[in-house]
Amino acid sequence: MESTVASKLESLLKLQSLDSQLDEIKRVRGDLPEEVRDLEDEIAGYEVRVQKFDEEIQQLQDQIAGRKQAIKDSENLIRKYEEQQQNVRNNREFDAITKEIELQKLEIQISEKKIREALYQIDLKGQEISGTKQRLEERRKDLTTKNDELKVIVSESEEDERKLMGDREEAEKHIEPRLLMAYTRIRGNVRNGLAVVTVKRDACGGCFNTVPPQRQADIASQKKIIVCEHCGRILADVEHRIV
Numbered sequence: 001m002e003s004t005v006a007s008k009l010e011s012l013l014k015l016q017s018l019d020s021q022l023d024e025i026k027r028v029r030g031d032l033p034e035e036v037r038d039l040e041d042e043i044a045g046y047e048v049r050v051q052k053f054d055e056e057i058q059q060l061q062d063q064i065a066g067r068k069q070a071i072k073d074s075e076n077l078i079r080k081y082e083e084q085q086q087n088v089r090n091n092r093e094f095d096a097i098t099k100e101i102e103l104q105k106l107e108i109q110i111s112e113k114k115i116r117e118a119l120y121q122i123d124l125k126g127q128e129i130s131g132t133k134q135r136l137e138e139r140r141k142d143l144t145t146k147n148d149e150l151k152v153i154v155s156e157s158e159e160d161e162r163k164l165m166g167d168r169e170e171a172e173k174h175i176e177p178r179l180l181m182a183y184t185r186i187r188g189n190v191r192n193g194l195a196v197v198t199v200k201r202d203a204c205g206g207c208f209n210t211v212p213p214q215r216q217a218d219i220a221s222q223k224k225i226i227v228c229e230h231c232g233r234i235l236a237d238v239e240h241r242i243v
Contacts, residue, residue, distance in 0.1 A: 006222040009196075009236040011174045012183060016196040018168045023193045025157045025164075032150045039143040046136040053129045060118045060125075067111040067118075074104040074111070179225075186232060197228075198237040207231035 081101045088094045172180060186195035190206065197205030199216055209230040211219070219226050220238045227234055 004222075005224055008175070008179060009222055009225065009234075011171065012179065012196045012234060013198075013236050015168065015171045015175060015183065016194065018164055018171055019187065019193060022161065022164050022168070025161050028157065029150065029153050032146060032153065036143065036146050036150055039139055039146060043136060043139050043143060046132055046139065049132050050129055050136065053125045053132070057122050057125050057129075060122050064115050064118050067115045070111045071108050074107045077104050183234070186234065190231065190233065194233060196234045196236050198239060199235055200239045204228040204231060204233065204235065206233040211235070 078101050081097050081104070085094060085097050088097065175183070183195045187193050192206070194206045199205065199211050199219060202213075202216070203210050207228060207230050209228065211228070215226070216238050218224070219235045222237070225234060
């Protein structure tokens, strides 16, 4: 059997009441859930940054190790060339070996310069890591504090919230999908979350604009669903009809 307009409006009012109570629970929690999520994101960002610095330092250390090995190789070559100089047969061979020795000495100088540059970069990144870890530790402490605050608030209301959510699921079953979609859309478009209101003191209970007497009579008759011409909220009843 198709439900009457009056029963539809009654179901909508009940759903609105449940949602308003859930909204109040969220209001009491305030911005804490969002602050916790922001802190978690910030901490994750710092952790990624520290990991990136660690990887960059490891790369620099690998470069230093490679340069140190290159210096050893050049030193070995210099010793080898110096021995060969003792057995040259002419000036041309002597000059050729001398140039090779000079090249290896230049390679050593370049490697030493690169090592100094890498050590400087490691020092800078170490300072960055230190500062980032300090901020990371501070944010972790903030997160612990915020989480503790949130747990206290949630624990105080979670039983009520669970019951309200169950009641809400049951209430939704008694509302046709088209009306439920309209209700959800209106709730999303208004700041106070009130999609279904009553007329109080000749005014819309949502936007407080005056509702003309004839329109109030139509609303009170509950023969059709009427919305406020100013804010679009569903006008479910008139004050004197509220039990």
